[in-house]
Amino acid sequence: MSDVSPLTLNRLSLYLRCLQDLASQGVERVSSKELAERYQLSASQIRKDLAQFGEFGIRGVGYEIEHLRDRLRALLGLDRRHGLVILGVGSVGTALARFAGFNQDGYRVVGLVDSDPAKVGRRLGTLRVEPVARLTAVVRETGATIGVLAVPAAAAQSSYDALVAAGIGAVLNFAPTQIRESRGVRIKTVDLRVDLEELGFYLAQAT
DSSP: OTTSOHHHHHHHHHHHHHHHHHHHTTOOEEOHHHHHHHHTOOHHHHHHHHHTTOOOEETTTEEEHHHHHHHHHHHTTTTSOEEEEEEOOSHHHHHHHHOGGGGSTTEEEEEEEESOTTTTTOEETTEEEEEGGGHHHHHHHHTOOEEEEOSOHHHHHHHHHHHHHHTOOEEEEOSSSOOOOOTTOEEEEOOHHHHHHHHHHHHHHHO
């Protein structure tokens, strides 16, 4: 399934949230049309996306919400535990460590690492900030599989390489720069400035 596009995966995450919302309301079945109408989605896109992973619904009957929700959770790896190590515990890293989304649905921040001696030894919740020299040990001791980069752009590539060398399997990058990806270690960059500039483009076209 490595050829599935990031856009499709993003939509699967959205469908999962919608299904969880419906389940909380006691709804047991939903059609693609009903799902689309409730959440401003495209019924044809829902059917096309889900068809890539098998048959989930019955024509004229719709999808069984609990079954589809569980299958999407499994597809997105939410049926297992993922430990996160945050590299860079400045303002962004600290905010991410406290972000509820990093500590639910199988995700858990299990390690904090920073190169600043003034930050090493500090505690954030139950976790102690460790020095970069202990990165490999932290990954090994916690079983972390995902690294979170919250470092300055100039340090992003070397920090990514350090996470790869430590045995991390995937990296979420918040540094505003592009990183050369190592084979077998997927990286996803979150750049809020890019999103702001996209909004700026639409505003500029409206004036």
